[in-house]
Amino acid sequence: MRLLLSVLAATLVATTAAAAPQVEAAWSRPAAQGTTGAGFLTLSNPKGPADALIGIESPLSGHVMIHQTTMTAGGVSSMAMVSQVPVPAGGRVTFSPGGYHLMFMGLTKALNVGDTLPATLTFSSGAKVKTAFVVGLTTPAAPRPTAKPAH
Numbered sequence: 711m712r713l714l715l716s717v718l719a720a721t722l723v724a725t726t727a728a729a730a731p732q733v734e735a736a737w738s739r740p741a742a743q744g745t746t747g748a749g750f751l752t753l754s755n756p757k758g759p760a761d762a763l764i765g766i767e768s769p770l771s772g773h774v775m776i777h778q779t780t781m782t783a784g785g786v787s788s789m790a791m792v793s794q795v796p797v798p799a800g801g802r803v804t805f806s807p808g809g810y811h812l813m814f815m816g817l818t819k820a821l822n823v824g825d826t827l828p829a830t831l832t833f834s835s836g837a838k839v840k841t842a843f844v845v846g847l848t849t850p851a852a853p854r855p856t857a858k859p860a861h
């Protein structure tokens with residue numbers, strides 16, 4: 711009986727995790743304490759219905775904003791705050807320099823190369839996904855290993 715309950719619990723956890731969007735290659739640029747950090751990542755949604763990133767929190771930032779850089783016809787780039795970023799069912803969306811990015815306002819700690827910046831992403835489905843941005847100069851070469859148990 712105890713074994714059956716454990717199996718059921720494990721299945722429930724796996725199901726919940728599988729439906730939430732997944733984070734790949736989260737990275738952040740080095741930044742000094744008190745300044746604004748920039749974060750980039752890829753969100754994929756292999757299993758769930760269409761979802762959208764609606765918020766992000768980090769213990770190292772008082773406020774995290776979702777921004778989008780766009781280029782005007784005249785070649786001038788500008789940043790605008792967006793309230794949500796859609797993650798289509800079966801699709802993916804990439805945050806990268808020159809496009810969507812996250813702004814970590816008022817860093818309480820300096821971000822040096824090799825550090826990690828913890829954060830929790832909130833989606834419109836209600837899913838909350840914890841991740842860690844690796845501080846570096848570019849995207850990590852390989853996706854970070856996930857915490858999912860092996861089958």
Ligand SMILES: [Cu+2]
Nearest residue numbers: 777789811813
């Ligand atoms: Cu920005």
